Every structure is written in C-alpha cells, then in structure tokens.
Amino acid sequence: MMRLLLAGLGASTLLVTAGAPTAPPPTVVPTEPGPPGTLQSADQPLPPVGNPGTGTVEAGDFPAGGSAAYLTDVRAAGHQDFDRFVLEFEGDEVPSYRVGYVEPPITEDGSGRQVGVAGSAFLQVRVSPASGVDLSGEQPRETYTGREQLTAPGGQVITEAVQTGDFESMLAWTIGLEERVPFGVTTFSDPSRLVVDVLHQPGEDGGSGTLEPVGQGGTADVDAEATGSPVTLTDVRLGAHDGFDRIVFELAGDGEAGYEVGYTEDPRSQGSGEPVQVPGDTTLGITLTNLLLPADAPEGVPPWEGQEQLEIAGTSTLQALVADGLFEGRYSFFAGLDQRRPFAVARLSDPQRIVIDVLDREPGDGVTLGETCTSPAGYTVDHPSDWAVNAGETVPSCSRFSPQDFDVPDATDVRVAAIAFSVESVAFDRVTQERPGEQARRELTVDGRESVRIERTATGEGLWPVGTPSTRYAVRLPDGENGPRTLVADTIGLPMFDYRRNVEVLDAMIETLDLDAGTEG
Structure with a gap:
C-alpha cells in the first residue's frame, strides 16, 4: 500500500513512497511494562493489558490537536493467550487514540481507495495527532521505515495488520482477525507505546486455551x-x-x-x-x-x-x-x-x-444405533444393537441401557445401567430448575416438545460423590391423569462407566426419540 501524507501549515504537500523498504527480521515483542530492551518470548505467560472487551476504546479526547507524535516502530507477535500489536513513538507520550471494530469495506484515508485486509473481522487503531513522517523541517523525515503490512509471528487470531492511513496527522492501522474477539488497550512509556492485546478466545466460553463449541450438538430443532x-x-x-x-x-x-x-x-x-x-x-x-x-x-x-x-x-x-x-x-x-x-x-x-x-462431525458420528424399542411409558427410542436393555420386570421396559449385561434390583436407587430413561410425575419446571454444580444448560426441542439439556458436576448434596459429572435431558410431556409429567434421560460419570462415550450415545438416542408411541398416556 502506498503511504499518503498531506501536510498543512498553509500549503498542502503530497508525498508518496513508492514501495516499502525491505523488512527487518520479525522482532520479539518487548515486555510491557519493563525496562528498555527487556524481551518477552512468545511462549512465556504474560497477562493481556487493559480490560478486554469488544467495545470501542478512546483516550485523550480523541482526536486531539497539537504537535504530532512520530511513529518509529510497528510490531506484532503471538503470546500464550493473546496476540499483541504495538505502535511505538518518539517522545514521552502516546497521543490520543481510538481502537474499535469497523465494518468492511476498509478504505485508505485521504484517497478513499479500498484496501484489502485478510480476515473476517477488522479492528482499527487510530492515533491523532501522529504520523510516520516528520514534515516540520525543510525536508520530510521518515520516522517509520518498516512494513505497511505485517503478520504476527506465533499468533492465532491476527491474520495481518495493514497501514490504512497517514493523512492530516491521523495515523490508522487496520488489524484483520479470524473473528471478532475481546481486546485490551493501554499505553507505556520509555519508549512511548500504544499496546493492543487481542485475545485468542472470543469470550463465548469464558475461558482460555482451545476453544470448545457451546454444546454437544444435535440435529433436532x-x-x-x-x-x-x-x-x-x-x-x-x-x-x-x-x-x-x-x-x-x-x-x-x-x-x-x-x-x-x-x-x-x-x-x-x-x-x-x-x-x-x-x-x-x-x-x-x-x-x-x-x-x-x-x-x-x-x-x-x-x-x-x-x-x-x-x-x-x-x-x-x-x-x-x-x-x-x-x-x-x-x-x-x-x-x-x-x-x-x-x-x-x-x-x-x-x-x-x-x-x-x-x-464438523456427522450426526451420531462414531455412534451406531441399530435397534429400536418401545416403552409402555409412551416413547420409542433407538439404541446400540450390542447394548443390553432391561426387560421390564422392575421398571418399564426400554428404561435402562448399558453396554454390559445388568439386572435392575427392586426398590433401590443403585445405578446399574449407563443410561436411564423414565417418565416422572413431576412438573417440567421443577425438574429443570437450576441446582448447585450446574455447568451448562441448553434449551432445545425434542420431537416437538420443550426440552432442556443440563450438564452438572455433583457437589455432594445428592446421591453421587463430589465431582461426579452427569448429563440430563428433560422433556415436557402433556399432563396425565395424575398431574404433570416429564420424561427424564440421563447418564452418570461413575467409575464403572465410560462417561464421555455414554454422553455421545445419549445425545444420539435423544435425536431418535418418538414421544407419540407406546401404550400408556
């Protein structure tokens, strides 16, 4: 991209640099804060600056007037939980700035020319009064001679950063990102730097590390x-x-x-x-x-x-x-x-x-449901053909499912099967009320009925030891002769069960649930 500058002071001067100089090797981002020259490698833990969010950040009564600050360096690099973008200036202070998301098309200040920036979201950094060229002397002095397009070595979310403006004391860089994520902004001195940290996490899961989907997923409405x-x-x-x-x-x-x-x-x-x-x-x-x-x-x-x-x-x-x-x-x-x-x-x-x-996976990926059974409680569900199913002596048939043979004892709460289905004479709202240890909740529709999927970790107040994970589905049913009814299906992460696998099987079974079958109302 050509660098465009327009000087004021009674006369307009247009200076075009017809090509960026050869870029130096990628720099290691200086520790912020830290003594001059201290380096921070990309694999050392470093907290992001500011209070990360997605809203626009402004400081210094942007755009401020006065004498321009001169850009000397631009760099970017990846860290453990974020990518960092740094603008460094001559002088003691960073001028006023505004950092915020903008919508495409991205255009160059002054010329209005459309600028291609790789990415799906675009974070624009504007600083004023600032420039990469000092026009105060008899001859223009380029204070910034680096690249006008750069990447972030070791980064995860910054696709590239492109200079999109150096016009009338307004300096602009646009950062292309894989998606809109929270960012933090701060300034440091000695030397003067504006630092923007772009988190690797979009904030949709509240944590760090590898981003996970918001739920197990299914194909039901x-x-x-x-x-x-x-x-x-x-x-x-x-x-x-x-x-x-x-x-x-x-x-x-x-x-x-x-x-x-x-x-x-x-x-x-x-x-x-x-x-x-x-x-x-x-x-x-x-x-x-x-x-x-x-x-x-x-x-x-x-x-x-x-x-x-x-x-x-x-x-x-x-x-x-x-x-x-x-x-x-x-x-x-x-x-x-x-x-x-x-x-x-x-x-x-x-x-x-x-x-x-x-x-990315297909429905029921890795799970084969080869058999169908109908319960007298009023539902039909598919299950793995090599799993054992209860016969119905103690609880209605098609209520318990497990990869191993099992017997359902009479009048006990002991868990003998990996997956359990039952129709409870309890109101849906009561079954689905929030309880201690809840980790995730998803509202969905199962066979046209209002339903909720809840992941929970036991706190020791119920049947299961502290830390025991469980996944439960609750499906609202029409009231019966004796009042409200709710279908409940769950799997428990007890030591004798393969909990992760059983959750996949339960999710696949729920997708096949037919609530208009059976012999009881």
Whole structure:
C-alpha cells in the first residue's frame, strides 16, 4: 500500500513512497511494562493489558490537536493467550487514540481507495495527532521505515495488520482477525507505546486455551422464547474453528431476543414466501425474534447493516450465511452447509449474543444405533444393537441401557445401567430448575416438545460423590391423569462407566426419540 501524507501549515504537500523498504527480521515483542530492551518470548505467560472487551476504546479526547507524535516502530507477535500489536513513538507520550471494530469495506484515508485486509473481522487503531513522517523541517523525515503490512509471528487470531492511513496527522492501522474477539488497550512509556492485546478466545466460553463449541450438538430443532422489550441486532459474524464453525449474533437492549433454529428443506422468505437461494447441500434455518427495526434502534446503538450473504475462509462446512430480512420483529437467516451436521445453540451475555456452533462431525458420528424399542411409558427410542436393555420386570421396559449385561434390583436407587430413561410425575419446571454444580444448560426441542439439556458436576448434596459429572435431558410431556409429567434421560460419570462415550450415545438416542408411541398416556 502506498503511504499518503498531506501536510498543512498553509500549503498542502503530497508525498508518496513508492514501495516499502525491505523488512527487518520479525522482532520479539518487548515486555510491557519493563525496562528498555527487556524481551518477552512468545511462549512465556504474560497477562493481556487493559480490560478486554469488544467495545470501542478512546483516550485523550480523541482526536486531539497539537504537535504530532512520530511513529518509529510497528510490531506484532503471538503470546500464550493473546496476540499483541504495538505502535511505538518518539517522545514521552502516546497521543490520543481510538481502537474499535469497523465494518468492511476498509478504505485508505485521504484517497478513499479500498484496501484489502485478510480476515473476517477488522479492528482499527487510530492515533491523532501522529504520523510516520516528520514534515516540520525543510525536508520530510521518515520516522517509520518498516512494513505497511505485517503478520504476527506465533499468533492465532491476527491474520495481518495493514497501514490504512497517514493523512492530516491521523495515523490508522487496520488489524484483520479470524473473528471478532475481546481486546485490551493501554499505553507505556520509555519508549512511548500504544499496546493492543487481542485475545485468542472470543469470550463465548469464558475461558482460555482451545476453544470448545457451546454444546454437544444435535440435529433436532432448538428454540427459546424472547423476554422483555425488543432489542437491536448490532452485529453478525462468522468464525472457523478446530472442529466447528461459529455464527454469532450480537444484540443490544434491556430485553432478550428469542430464537428458532432447525433444518429446512425449503428455505423461503418470511415476507414474500419466495424461495431463497442458499449455497450448500443442506440449509439450517435461523430466526431471531423480538427485534427492533434498524430505524427504531436507540440513540447511540448502531444497528447491523451488513451484507446479504456472509462467508468465511478456512472451512468447508459452513458455505455461507444468507440474511433474509426483518419482518414483524423476526429476522431470518439461512446457513448453507455441506451436509446435515449437529449444531449447538447458546445464549450469552455481556454483550448479549446468540451463538450457533455447527460441528464438523456427522450426526451420531462414531455412534451406531441399530435397534429400536418401545416403552409402555409412551416413547420409542433407538439404541446400540450390542447394548443390553432391561426387560421390564422392575421398571418399564426400554428404561435402562448399558453396554454390559445388568439386572435392575427392586426398590433401590443403585445405578446399574449407563443410561436411564423414565417418565416422572413431576412438573417440567421443577425438574429443570437450576441446582448447585450446574455447568451448562441448553434449551432445545425434542420431537416437538420443550426440552432442556443440563450438564452438572455433583457437589455432594445428592446421591453421587463430589465431582461426579452427569448429563440430563428433560422433556415436557402433556399432563396425565395424575398431574404433570416429564420424561427424564440421563447418564452418570461413575467409575464403572465410560462417561464421555455414554454422553455421545445419549445425545444420539435423544435425536431418535418418538414421544407419540407406546401404550400408556
């Protein structure tokens, strides 16, 4: 990219540098803070700076006036939990700055020329008054002679950083990222530096390390009701990760958006009813509810006005996300996939987000359900053909499933089977109320019925020892003659069971559940 500068002081001078000098070898990012010359290698633990978030950060009454600070170095590198971007300046202080996400297209200041920046999200760093060229003397003095495009050695989220402005004392760099993630900003002195740390984690899982999907995933429809006043859709973004692709809808407002997610064979516009062309062999329909029109967004809340079709590089699973439109508070999208795959949905906060992870694996990957059994309790379910199933002497048949033979003892709570199904005479809301030790919760629909999947670790208050993991499904059933009913299916991580494998089997079995079968009401 050409460097464009315009000097004031009564006359306009245009200086174009027709090519960047040969770049020096990648530098190691200086420790922040630390004595001058101290180095920090990328594999040493180092906390990120600032208070990471996704909102715009401004300081120093941006854009401030006065004498320009001169850029001397730009560098980036990966650390254990974040990628770091640094602008270094002559002088004692960093000028005013603004760091925040921007929407494409990315354009160059002054010329308005569109600039290509690799990535799916774009974090722009602006500093004012600042420049890479000192025009205060008789001859221009280039204070920054490095690259105008660089990568982050050892980084995980920064795809590249590109200089997108050096015009009228406004310096701009745009950082391309794999997806929108939290970032922290701070300044240091001796030498003067503006430091931006971009976290490896998008904040959707609250931890560090390898990013995990928001749930185990399934192919059944998932929905959740909206609550409170309507909200504004402020951003839609995609990301490709190891093992899954992610779709994130970010929202703003006091209320809470609802959602409906499920596969459709016939994607159509909700307003006109006309067919919607969606890339891929399979379509996942996504509808957000309780949304405001962009024109009705509260003051200071910019509504999302992105393109009709979004795509990401580095994946073969999610072909594209097509926006249908906002109609009567419902915003419809269609995700084109390479084939029918499990998906998981979660509602996250700070900021409010609805996250959909499409898993790379196929439904029931590694799990073969070769047999079907019908319980007199009123359901039919598939199970592995080589698993043992209870006969029905003590509890209704098709209530216990295990890879080993077992007997169900009479009148005891002892756990003898890996997976248990039962219809309980207990209200759904009571079964699904939050209890100590809950780790994850996902609302979904099973065979058209309201359901919840809960992962929990025992705290010692119930039947199981402290630390025992469990996964439970609860499905709301119509009231029976004796009152409310709920179908409960679970697996427990006791020492004699292969818990991880049994969770996969339980998830696959739930996808086959038919609640309109059996002999009892």
